[in-house]
Amino acid sequence: MPNNAFFTCQLHNGPETADATCLILNDALQINTLQKQLRLDFSAIRSFKLKNYQLLIETSNSTVGLSGLGRQTENFFEKLWLAYNSRCKEALFIEGPVLYEGEGDFILSEQGEAQQGLAKIALYPNCLAIYPQNFNARRFPLCFSETPNAESYRLSLSLDTGDFLQISRLGRNCLDVFEKICHQRSQIIQQWNDLHQELAAQLPNRLGDNVDEYEQMQQLGCHIISGLYTTDSEGFWFAGLHHGKAAVELVSQEQTATYLYQYDSPDALFESTLRHAMESVALHREVIFTDLSDKPLYQMTVQRSRFLQFLRDHNTGRLIHNSGWAAGLSSFFS
Numbered sequence: 210m211p212n213n214a215f216f217t218c219q220l221h222n223g224p225e226t227a228d229a230t231c232l233i234l235n236d237a238l239q240i241n242t243l244q245k246q247l248r249l250d251f252s253a254i255r256s257f258k259l260k261n262y263q264l265l266i267e268t269s270n271s272t273v274g275l276s277g278l279g280r281q282t283e284n285f286f287e288k289l290w291l292a293y294n295s296r297c298k299e300a301l302f303i304e305g306p307v308l309y310e311g312e313g314d315f316i317l318s319e320q321g322e323a324q325q326g327l328a329k330i331a332l333y334p335n336c337l338a339i340y341p342q343n344f345n346a347r348r349f350p351l352c353f354s355e356t357p358n359a360e361s362y363r364l365s366l367s368l369d370t371g372d373f374l375q376i377s378r379l380g381r382n383c384l385d386v387f388e389k390i391c392h393q394r395s396q397i398i399q400q401w402n403d404l405h406q407e408l409a410a411q412l413p414n415r416l417g418d419n420v421d422e423y424e425q426m427q428q429l430g431c432h433i434i435s436g437l438y439t440t441d442s443e444g445f446w447f448a449g450l451h452h453g454k455a456a457v458e459l460v461s462q463e464q465t466a467t468y469l470y471q472y473d474s475p476d477a478l479f480e481s482t483l484r485h486a487m488e489s490v491a492l493h494r495e496v497i498f499t500d501l502s503d504k505p506l507y508q509m510t511v512q513r514s515r516f517l518q519f520l521r522d523h524n525t526g527r528l529i530h531n532s533g534w535a536a537g538l539s540s541f542f543s
Contacts, residue, residue, distance in 0.1 A: 216285050221274030231275065233292045251296045252505035256343035259286055290342060294329055297346040300509035302491045305334040308393065309386050311379055315339050317347060318373040319515060330376055332389055335397050337366060346513050349374055350488055351394040352401040359387040370481060400440050408435060408445055422458050422467065423447060425535055429542045432476060436484050439491050446487055450476045451542050459494055466527040468498055469541055486516040498524060
């Protein structure tokens with residue numbers, strides 16, 4: 210059946226039950242009845258599951274049920290899952306060929322909180338991703354990962370933050386997937402470290418028009434850090450950290466502002482969060498600071514990254530590069 214085929218079903222929306230047709234789009238599920246149209250943007254879908262041949266879709270403020278799909282029930286569910294995953298992949302800014310794709314059980318632990326379930330699992334050149342039947346898709350960057358482990362047909366991957374992912378029930382593919390993860394991780398970490406060493410050595414020359422901002426942060430007693438977004442881009446960032454405050458500068462060909470943050474955690478923890486956030490957005494730096502009210506894709510991005518959530522929650526403003534910039538920065542750190 211073609212990807213955009215209509216499915217006939219019954220819609221259960223609160224007290225309402227009506228005959229309906231459904232169309233799975235790239236970014237939403239379109240449900241039509243004789244009386245109205247209901248568009249469920251994927252950014253608003255929190256989970257979906259099959260229960261007694263009824264598909265239950267939980268959104269931000271309600272639960273919608275679809276029944277009467279008959280023999281097409283499982284086909285419809287699989288197509289919805291794949292379309293939702295494709296949108297999640299787009300939101301996570303994942304690019305590059307798929308090196309492995311399968312399905313298995315997962316356990317994900319973030320900041321000590323664990324969740325588990327069934328997920329589509331995919332390995333890409335620079336990350337391992339899981340796509341469960343809910344809004345908890347995650348991208349595990351290999352450049353920040355610890356040595357993978359394989360035991361009793363379970364694969365585990367930890368990040369330098371302590372976050373932990375375990376996948377199992379991969380069948381005969383388990384050891385092959387493990388070897389691919391190890392190989393990719395080794396390559397990415399070597400490349401990531403080499404490029405950051407080059408950045409540190411060449412930083413004064415690569416600052417260009419941003420050298421004044423860099424020197425001003427140094428004069429204010431800031432601890433200066435810098436980093437890349439990706440391994441295949443010249444773009445980079447630097448930041449000045451000082452006693453629970455940070456000023457972040459995005460170095461690019463575009464004229465950008467200086468973004469300001471305040472936080473109660475140690476500077477080292479903020480640095481780790483910043484590095485993860487910057488790597489995760491790649492060249493889509495606007496997701497860090499832009500208004501998301503009319504950007505459903507970026508809403509999905511932030512929802513699936515605790516690092517981006519932290520930055521957005523702790524942003525206290527920005528300084529435009531004009532004649533008052535230096536005084537504004539000095540006042541911020543005072």
